Amino acid sequence: xxxxxVLGVDPGSVTTGVGVIDFExxxxxxxxxxxxxxxxxxxxxxRLGVIFGLMDEIIAQHQPDEFAIxxxxxxxxxxxxxxxxxxxxxxxxxxxxxxxxxxEYMPAVVKQxxxxxxxxxxxxxxxxVKRLLSLSVDPPADGADAAAVxxxxxxxxxxxxxxxxxxxxxxxxxMQLLAQSRYRRRSR
Numbered sequence: 001x002x003x004x005x006v007l008g009v010d011p012g013s014v015t016t017g018v019g020v021i022d023f024e025x026x027x028x029x030x031x032x033x034x035x036x037x038x039x040x041x042x043x044x045x046x047r048l049g050v051i052f053g054l055m056d057e058i059i060a061q062h063q064p065d066e067f068a069i070x071x072x073x074x075x076x077x078x079x080x081x082x083x084x085x086x087x088x089x090x091x092x093x094x095x096x097x098x099x100x101x102x103x104e105y106m107p108a109v110v111k112q113x114x115x116x117x118x119x120x121x122x123x124x125x126x127x128x129v130k131r132l133l134s135l136s137v138d139p140p141a142d143g144a145d146a147a148a149v150x151x152x153x154x155x156x157x158x159x160x161x162x163x164x165x166x167x168x169x170x171x172x173x174x175m176q177l178l179a180q181s182r183y184r185r186r187s188r
Contacts, residue, residue, distance in 0.1 A: 007064035008150025011087040017142030023154035030133040035140035055094035067095035068153035071104045113152035
């Protein structure tokens with residue numbers, strides 16, 4: 001598989017994590033990693049505008065092939081969930097505007113792919129991102145989460161590269177068999 005450049009995003013209305021990684025021959029390399037602090041932008045709607053603008057700039061600068069973002073999960077507060085959903089929507093809109101394919105992953109799936117357990121905490125994710133990307137310093141928490149989303153996408157995409165087919169239903173069946181075989185190995 002040729003080099004794949006992925007923009008991973010950990011969305012938020014106060015801080016948004018962004019990670020751009022190159023993945024080639026099973027090795028990941030960090031191109032860009034940061035946590036975007038949005039509080040200074042002012043109102044919530046102004047922060048959404050900043051997210052869109054920054055995503056657009058990052059896409060233009062780094063030219064990713066694909067876009068990966070965390071899926072929404074319900075917080076205790078419906079207001080927080082709505083704000084997160086809007087921040088996600090703005091980031092996705094920037095990617096779609098630039099013609100990028102969008103892939104979404106639940107947080108537990110990302111943690112499982114990068115750390116090995118879906119219940120990993122932020123420090124464990126940071127540690128593994130630092131190791132997997134051979135970073136010399138600890139990455140910012142939200143940036144590490146974004147890089148983890150990008151890594152998750154790369155791992156899943158490369159592991160499924162041989163499963164894809166143009167024949168209807170073949171990919172779904174292959175995915176089910178793959179999932180069943182992984183489940184059986186873990187349950188022994």
